[in-house]
Amino acid sequence: MEKPKQEDKSDKGKRSLHTKTEQIKLLEDELKNTKYNKRTQGAVGILKAKIAKLREDEEKRSSSGKKGEGYTVRKSGDGTAILIGFPSVGKSTLLNALTNAESKTASYAFTTLTCIPGTLQYNSAKIQILDVPGILRGAARGLGRGKEVISVVRNADLVIFIVDVFDIKQLEVLKKELYDANMRVNERKPDVKLKKDSKGGIRVASTVKLTQLDDKTIKAVMTEMKMNNATIVIREDITVDQLIDCIEDNKKYIPAIVVLNKIDMVDSAALEKVKKHIGECIPVSAEKGENIDLLKEEIFTKLDFLRIYMKEVGQKPDLDVPLIMKTGCTIKMVCEKIHKDFVPRFKFAKIWGKSAKFPGQKLMLEHVLRDGDIIELHLR
Template sequence: MALEEEIRAVEEEISRTKYNKATEGHIGRLKAKLARLREEVQKRASSKSGGEGFSVKKSGDASVVLVGFPSVGKSTLLNSLTGTESAVAAYEFTTLDVVPGAMEYKGATIQILDVPGIVKGAASGRGRGKEVLAVIRNADLALILLDVFQLVHHDVLIGELNDAGIRVNSRPPDVTIRKKPRGGVSINSTVDMGLDEDTIKTVLGEYRIHNANVVIRENINIDQLIDVILGNRKYIPAVVVINKIDLADKYTLKECRERFPDALLISADKKVHIEELKELIYNKLGFIRIYLKPQGKSADMEEPLIIRDGSTIGDVCDRLHRDFRNRFRYAQIWGTSAKHEGQRAGLDHMLYDHDILTIILRR
């Protein structure tokens, strides 16, 4: 049986099986098998395409990838956000490669990537899907662009991303699995589990894990358990943007707002709400501003260094010069992250918005 046929057979069996405690272990085994088969399909698609994806060098302070079906308006949006001339036409598959652009906003340089449109079956390699999904995996933010008249595409896009191991607007489950040479599977949990131990052991067994210590610190489902076992899932933030509102009537717009209350409605062609979109992208990326202060001098409060929330002094050293980390002696911090003004800190110190930073290097 071909892999695609085997996948369909497993999917059909899952859909036919009513979920309850009695069938939980069986469904868990089927879902684990399904995930394993999809991994095999993706590996074959990658080998046929000759690699993992388009060659795209990340630049700027963060990268955003435009995700959507063909002809949803990604190229027009790229032009509106950055001024980059990406080919625009009224037919599908205009963009056949990755077109990068740079958006300057509030001192940050944000790379915007226009990739070929995703089609159903992209996770299996259809329509250069493998290459496109590889670019998405490496981005800092996915902008899911929908046609105002094709809202149904949202579920298809999320499905393709999920099948490719990309999880949007979620985080890795707080679960640890440590394999051991013998002793069977031991399960410890700090919360009331939704899954019973037999189901967990069944899913682990599908991946030939028969000896392991499992620690569960949050209530998870079968799919999340499989994600932890595979260990290759990519978790990225995403925003939903609905395009072409200039062509829609008030009833269509009302439906958009009801179905996607958190989405931003725009017209890339007419440049409606483009500034609001820039602000949304900036905020979603979680930028903070750090002011550099040369030793013995005043801080430069006019041009802050833009970095991502959660960055450390070591990350700043890497941004400033490739040799700074090796020559680092200590840093001084003024601001919210400091316990006192001018606190000495090391490379692992996490910085907060509006901190003032002095880096002292060995000569």
């Protein structure tokens, strides 16, 4: 048999691409085979750092020149939630049950081919809900419409995972896809300050006892990730994964809800069993409308909304229509939401409610409000 000729240039390109992916695979296998304990902590850290660095390089390479990926959906309302699930789990049926939208539903996979928005009105809030095509394993790497879907998730405020009652393993796949696309679901950004320096090596300080990392590992991981001169101040007991996240500094932290759909197809004993395995979730039937109100309430809660009521001087507050704001909202943010002139014209505000020390307390722009507060603005 004839030997294959020497590979041409295009083949070479493919080969080097393969090599990086292969490198990641090899390191991942090594990681799987390394038991984690105090003694191997450093080695595990370095392995993880190496994988992270290779991934980052790959991503940079594959996304260079490919701009404008994703659907163009304008954000509207007080917050945006996105439905993420495998094909045919009932995303479109659920969108229709939650909102005024009419997204096409059918019993075959990939019925939805683009991004379809709907509006959920709840507790005076307008919540945008997005229905997108189903995703599968490999979405983060660009399989199917995975990349487009994931780019929409990055702009959302809440993820609603929707899982088929007969196949709860889907949840792990969905979570992994978002993780690989640099999203951290139901996690808080760790309290770590990292400052690059021009010289002086790596300086590590921590304000709490670190039980999952030691100085040597931290330095090795940072070196592996080309942070050779930097000061890091760690204020909580982080893991090596969290350390890598902080170094990469490109993670998006987003809350999520897990919805278990099609519960009308199982009896209560089977449902109990499934619930035990999947953990915290909201069991619904999108088709029969079961538990939809409970889900609406959970969406509202998870979006961290505050209701702020406005009051005119010398009048009763308008308790019918609140202003919908987010947790952490200040008087300044309320002013900005109402009118662009209100901040420069601001004198003081009087507050009634949980954030005031006494009814009608006079407070200034930076004051942080709480749910149900009543606010009376005094302007010049």
